[in-house]
Amino acid sequence: MFAAMNNIEDLHQRPIVSVDLAIFALTPDGLEVLLARRGVEPFTGHWALPGGWIHVDEDESLEAAARRVLSDKTGVAAPYFEQVGVFGDAARDPRGWSLSVTYMALIMPDAVILQHGGNVTDAAWHPIAGEATAQPLAFDHAAILKTAITRLRNKVEYTTLPVHLLPEAFTLSELQAVYERLLGRLLDKSAFRKRIAEVDFIVPIVGEMRRASNRPAQLYRLKQARSTVFFDRTI
Amino acid sequence: MFAAMNNIEDLHQRPIVSVDLAIFALTPDGLEVLLARRGVEPFTGHWALPGGWIHVDEDESLEAAARRVLSDKTGVAAPYFEQVGVFGDAARDPRGWSLSVTYMALIMPDAVILQHGGNVTDAAWHPIAGEATAQPLAFDHAAILKTAITRLRNKVEYTTLPVHLLPEAFTLSELQAVYERLLGRLLDKSAFRKRIAEVDFIVPIVGEMRRASNRPAQLYRLKQARSTVFFDRTI
DNA sequence: CGAATAGTGTCTTTTAGACATTATCTT
DNA sequence: AAGATAATGTCTAAAAGACACTATTCG
Incomplete structure (x- = not known):
């Protein structure tokens, strides 16, 4: 044929x-x-x-x-x-x-x-x-x-990809630390959280906190497994 | 072996x-x-x-x-x-x-x-x-x-790639028109030119103008052939 | 209470967007 | 001069960045 x-x-x-x-x-x-x-x-x-x-x-x-x-x-x-x-x-x-x-x-x-x-x-x-x-x-x-x-x-600069280097449950500080280590520079906590909130790809796990000898931190997880979201950019 | x-x-x-x-x-x-x-x-x-x-x-x-x-x-x-x-x-x-x-x-x-x-x-x-x-x-x-x-x-949103759809010499208005046709929306002339000037990937061809029955337009060409530049974006 | 980190708010500076104005050509 | 598009300037609104402040836990 x-x-x-x-x-x-x-x-x-x-x-x-x-x-x-x-x-x-x-x-x-x-x-x-x-x-x-x-x-x-x-x-x-x-x-x-x-x-x-x-x-x-x-x-x-x-x-x-x-x-x-x-x-x-x-x-x-x-x-x-x-x-x-x-x-x-x-x-x-x-x-x-x-x-x-x-x-x-x-x-x-x-x-x-x-x-x-x-x-x-x-x-x-x-x-x-x-x-x-x-x-x-x-x-x-x-x-x-x-x-x-x-x-x-x-x-790392324009997507939420680094979240995949963390375990399923993570805190915002841990996520910021991953970005900082990959970028090789420190980020402002306030600005970082605004940016993460904007793209809306993670949700708090209600009731679950990361405990240490200080104020406990809210744990988060991905909204959809394996999703990667792009931050805004423009022409 | x-x-x-x-x-x-x-x-x-x-x-x-x-x-x-x-x-x-x-x-x-x-x-x-x-x-x-x-x-x-x-x-x-x-x-x-x-x-x-x-x-x-x-x-x-x-x-x-x-x-x-x-x-x-x-x-x-x-x-x-x-x-x-x-x-x-x-x-x-x-x-x-x-x-x-x-x-x-x-x-x-x-x-x-x-x-x-x-x-x-x-x-x-x-x-x-x-x-x-x-x-x-x-x-x-x-x-x-x-x-x-x-x-x-x-x-198109974040690079200078559309320039490769134009001939070697082109005007800023022609470049803007390519972006607009690919994006399906109109762009502000002033903002567009600011953005293009920022990334600094084209140069005016001195003396060469596109002539029509109105004010002639400066012709530009790529600084390096086939280069594509990324616009700024941040985490 | 002190130490430590979480989380939020405020102010300033920068940037983006809308729009207006000026410039320069042809007919 | 009229008409057309080029090129630039101005003002306002929005966004980003620096930094300070408040909150909550453990020891």
């Missing part, structure tokens, strides 16, 4: 396609990314973004493939998830013309149980200094990671 | 990968997208985003492949170019698990010489009503186009 079509396609070899993840978490040391140490060629021993092949017979969609990879590597199911882009050229992988479809995930580091095995000999959180990690990365993963970090940092 | 690796990959069939383009232009009738009518199965006779396969032996990179497709279909070389994303799942193409790497291009409609041949029997500009075209599109191209249109419309 598709004979006419197939011979057109047969003229051109298909590229290799992998799904790779930039998994971010905020630890006491700052923003960190989860990396896997490669146990096979090429780039054996190098750190790399965790990833895998698309399983044509198993994965429903690209995002499903990415979620499978995330679950395989971290044991975590449903954090914030966003496509960063596709990176592809003739030279990035010595095995041939290849594509990396890259997703970014934000998670709570506590929830993660790191999984080894497969092509990976080791997995660990790596601190991000500026827009990179201390170690050189396999393939073009340093450039991909840089793109993901830039996207993340930009979105 | 890569034996251990290759047998891992061999377990999984590679998906089909195409590069598709959402090519936009602003005509007297409004925002339009360039579509190609398919001459082969599947979806013969349907309109689709112009696209092609990656030529592993010829294309240096994804963007190079996209630029080749653009040049093949329009004869135009270097307009504004941006990756929209990857769309991939098991069901979007009856020939099998497939990926569409989609780019968005902005061009001047005058410069284009539409090319036929190949899998395409016809190519034409189609007006965009809301977030879609009047005709149903092949594959999941309606959803892809919707994503591209949304991206374009959003970027």
Whole structure:
């Protein structure tokens, strides 16, 4: 039935396609990314973004493939998830013309149980200094990671995305602290709360307070799970 | 050398990968997208985003492949170019698990010489009503186009991207008109010019004016070709 | 009560929006 | 001069930012 079509396609070899993840978490040391140490060629021993092949017979969609990879590597199911882009050229992988479809995930580091095995000999959180990690990365993963970090940092400025680095229940002060750590600058409490109230994406959990040796703080949760809201901007 | 690796990959069939383009232009009738009518199965006779396969032996990179497709279909070389994303799942193409790497291009409609041949029997500009075209599109191209249109419309709000829909030399009134047509609302001249002056991405072409039967208008050009600047926004 | 952080209010400065005015060309 | 659009200025209303103040808990 598709004979006419197939011979057109047969003229051109298909590229290799992998799904790779930039998994971010905020630890006491700052923003960190989860990396896997490669146990096979090429780039054996190098750190790399965790990833895998698309399983044509198993994965429903690209995002499903990415979620499978995330679950395989971290044991975590449903954090914030966003496509960063596709990176592809003739030279990035010595095995041939290849594509990396890259997703970014934000998670709570506590929830993660790191999984080894497969092509990976080791997995660990790596601190991000500026827009990179201390170690050189396999393939073009340093450039991909840089793109993901830039996207993340930009979105902190104009969306509610940082909320996904917090547990389900959080206080406004905790949320402000996340913004401040990602932005690298202090924010005014009053102005911050006005801005958050405006976009109306969180609700107080009535009766639930964060208690310490001072005035207790109201706990909040997201209105819709996994939603990200954009702040106002104009032309 | 890569034996251990290759047998891992061999377990999984590679998906089909195409590069598709959402090519936009602003005509007297409004925002339009360039579509190609398919001459082969599947979806013969349907309109689709112009696209092609990656030529592993010829294309240096994804963007190079996209630029080749653009040049093949329009004869135009270097307009504004941006990756929209990857769309991939098991069901979007009856020939099998497939990926569409989609780019968005902005061009001047005058410069284009539409090319036929190949899998395409016809190519034409189609007006965009809301977030879609009047005709149903092949594959999941309606959803892809919707994503591209949304991206374009959003970027009009907070970037200087609309400048790429104008010729090299343009007046401030012409630039404002492009914004107004894309946004669907009128802007205040004074406020618009303040905003444009702030981001400082265009320069007057000294001595060059647009003449009509009224006061002549200063012509401007981009400071750096193809640059897009973001307006201020804050957390 | 003191220490500590939560939460709100006030004032000032800056910015945005509406609108008016002036400028410069053609016919 | 009339008509048209370019370009800039002015005034007001709204928003942002700095900072102070009040509130509530623990020890």
